[in-house]
Amino acid sequence: MDILSNLAMGFGVALSPWTLMLAVIGCFIGTIVGALPGLGPSNGVALLIPISFSMGLDAISALVLLTSVYYGAMYGGRISSILLNIPGDEPAMMTTLDGYPMARQGRAGDALVVSGVASFVGAFLATVGLMLLAPMLSRVAYHFGPAEYFALYLLAFCTLGGVGSNNQAKSALAALIGLGIAMIGLDKTTGMPRFTFGELHLMDGIDFLVAIVGLFAVSEVFFFIESHGKNSAIGVVLDKVRIPWNDLKRSTGAMLRGTGVGFLAGILPGAGASLGSFLAYILEKGVARNPQDFGKGEVRGVAAPEAGNNAAAGGALIPMLTLGVPGSGTTAVLLALLLTLNITPGPLLFTERPEVVWGLIASLLIANIVLLIMNVPMVKVFVKVLTVPSHILLPGVTMVAFVGIYSLTGSSYDMQLMVAFGILGYICRKLDIPTVPIILGILLGNAMEDNLRRAMVLSDGDWTYLFSSGVSIGLWVAAIIGFMAPLFLRRFLKRPAIPEANED
């Protein structure tokens, strides 16, 4: 078996004591990051990339550390959803619907255990799915030419904008802002500066890490000050945690269904974990014999979205690794990590750097087991962390953001640029403009232009070349559908509101 020998090689890379230690540290930090309201997987990974890079970690170690953080954050998001009715990150929103009512009935411990196991099932099976599907997809992607890649990038922007936002014009605008920013710097083909206005700092372009940390982490400062840190979590109590075997047995089906739906949602470029948990919850409510109990503390309403959200996180890695097209904000950040490490994702990655791919997959499996141990018996530790008051937490996070960018670039200019991106992020969030397409635009902009120009070189300037193959026509059609369909579907797929925290 090809897969097994590859996997053995992966474990050979990832099972050293050093990488195991990094996995444990990453899982621990990740769970905390996920649990803290306002800090999600994207911010967490974004904050840690410059730091791990400045520490001089090699590619495998950095990958192990940060994917552990990524998975850990997906696990951790449920903790504050259940205990505080505040989603620790966006995909964990659906978990509040039944998790918080369970906590109010004194079953917080049960909800935490069930959702922890559901996270494990979702993430573990999705990693297995990744192992099986990614090599196949990479063989298909091998035949993609520049025209297909151009259409593929377009598809990612369209589905991300269509699914992830309430207003198509705004998400398209966000993507275009990102693409426009990506153009700054020297043009690779001609070597001519573009949009630098004579500023030497801009010749190399804008570092995407500066943009990511600014948009995701610094904007949070402004948001927090505006809301006066209302979401602080002092006074959380959690009784004895025991394993509710009955609940686990009852929700096995829900976990598996949630995993399937979430995994598929994750593979779609641009859809990601939020959609995965949403669809998993809707499906579970649809097939249940007691839909009226959902939203009142039904354990399957906790299991399904958690499995879905974690399965989507695994599924989202497939397009990211095989095509270089991220499916969500966090995978966009992971793509930034790979690019920082000089690893170009795509079909060639599987043939040229198999140790990276399989080491990554092995470390994901390891991370899952570590996380299951951390999140079920040790969940009380993380509940303690939730009680850190925001007036310590927020300045701390801000300073970590600065330390990361400062030690990476050593320039005041880049730090000021980061603050500017923080303002942009604040304004965007106020106007309900999604920031993930901006990141995606900055990350993919140059590759997108590059592919367009290479396609035009191949066809000698004939623009119809973009639609000349079956695959590219399919991608264009999918892009248009992905962008337009939510306009019509939105009426049917209305999100249920988060239960009120104070009603009695």
Add this chain to the structure above:
Amino acid sequence: MIKADRIFGLVMMLVALGYLFSATHIQTSFLSDPVGPRIFPYLIGGGVILCSLVLVIRPDANAEWPGLGTVLQLVIALAVLIGYASAVRPLGFIIPTAVAAGVLSYQINPKPVSALLTGVGLSVGLFVLFKMILGLGLVGFPRHWF
């Protein structure tokens, strides 16, 4: 009341016009490809104008914008962050970090003593963590002090 989306749309339109104007000045070398370095920026600028038009014509309902007092707080935070970005290189890590973290902490929870402790604690703690344990190249104090 003027919708915020309209203002943003108009601002973005102006930015896009500036972007397009600047794109016309990108130099092409004689060894260029059929597309050249200008076309893609043109497409982007055109797209931004189109999307901004949609925002101007069909704006969403306004979000709740902060009152004057909160805006002042936000401006202070902004000033602190920009000041920090400029100060940390010449002044070293410890002092600017203590000040910036302290002010931010005070803004969230206006208790002077706890803000002071938070600032100093975070500054020293992060310095120990990043410099001593993780080995990042931070400078603690201005170089000419020693």
